[in-house]
Amino acid sequence: MPELPEVETTKTSLLPLLEQTVQHVQVRESRLRWPIPEDLDKLQGQKLLKLTRRSKYILAEFEQDSMLWHLGMSGSFRLCAAEDKLRKHDHLILQFDDIQLRYHDPRRFGCILWLNPETQHKLLDTLGPEPLSESFNAGYLAEKLKNKQTAIKVAIMDNHVVVGVGNIYATESLFNLGIHPAQPASTLNMQQIEQLVQEIKRILKFAIELGGSTLRDYTNAMGENGYFQQTLLAYGRAGEMCVNCETMLENLKLGQRASVFCPQCQPLKKSKTLAVKSSRGRKA
Template sequence: MPELPEVETVKETLKQLVLGKTIRDVVIFWPKLIKEPPDSHEFAERLKGQTIHNIRRRGKFLCLDLDEEVLVSHLRMEGKYVYFNHRADVTKDAHTHVIFTFTDGSELHYKDVRKFGTMHVFPKGEEERRLPLVQLGPEPLEERFTAALLKQRLKNTTRAIKLALLDQTVVVGLGNIYVDEALFRARIHPETPTDQVSQAKLNQLVPAIKETLGEAVEMGGSTVRTYRNGQGRMGMFQQKLAVYGREGEPCVECGTPIKKIKLGGRGTHFCPNCQKRRKRRA
């Protein structure tokens, strides 16, 4: 958390707030979140005087396209950006780790309670050839993400399908919430080994992933913990969650109590009736 829909929402919000603004100063209070260049002073100097021309999303990463550099930001568990239009409105707290001040006096604060977020700066054009972006899988909302492509991405693993979908080198942007929801829509048990997921089920799974993510993007993501967009607004997709966070509640389809298990250390929610584990054929 945040996952693809939340990062997409943050991206669109930031485009409304900071596109076209020029960075006058960068103040870093927690240098450990700066990964490239490793010198946080150099990081700040490379951003000064740069104008934000575009903001993109790659998986769960935000990419801010500047004049000569690209700022790649990962929010991880609890990172968030908060925009202040005037210095008089600014309130720095203990969780503010980076402040970007623009030439018009407005500021963008990066806040992170758990300090797990990361920031990289690369010369424009190099970001896709360098870690962390170079290892990412395909985007699930693009047309080229098909059942055939997913099958090819899964061919070298026999992990549980839930764990495979959480792997950002297989497909990007999916996290705990939306994997649980997509598997429910496709009627696939989360523990099913990938080599036991039939072509017919893959044909159901890919549209389920696209529909789940698309609906979540339209509703601004899911606020199940602390997520807010750059304007402090909550997502609303949590109102449509069918299984995630609903342990013991009746399934929206059949009324069977939703079950929660641990899978790869992650809380995993499913309907034991709608998502029956099928035995391998002899």
């Protein structure tokens, strides 16, 4: 699933559409996570004024209406010429003045919705702060974690705590700090929390600079791959040697997600409230 750096990179790659007007709308497959609105042709004649990101959503502001776009598990946008060959899973086509925007989604878990009070309340209002904002700081995170016995990796991946810290970036942040992913969140001390906030910000900024991570088929709207995956030290490396101590990296499941860690560099403090089973050699 595209995570925050991939969505931010996608949003940036769509900026050539700003100040262009929608000339034509074609919906080839409306059945996404929620149906594409039947009245999407309202966009015809409207100029795209602004593109922003909130969590993993891209918000598109047109002259009269606004939209909320989410890439889901396998979605992607592509800018191309009208004569370019259509792909099987190109579900939505927006023809702008001199360029075409196509939404491609083989698994159809993404969404293309109007941004109105209903979707604002349902999808955006309960979200935590942006990880790169000043609102996400050590004091805030300490308050959120103080009573949580859930694993720290699960806690920082909770969109009600902070948005956009997906599996890749949570795994790498905890590895770099020597914090076991299953460590109960409330057991982190203030120094660890301060370091965790700083590391999450650092690693997300770095990932954005590298265009995100292309692990399967992710590309931005210009068809360009991300390169952050070339820097991964833990994610996806279960069964390989730790770059720091040469201990074999292990994998455990937390919140139904693979969590790779080094048992030597990331020791789990004893806790009566948490039992964890790990497995050597399984790939994330």
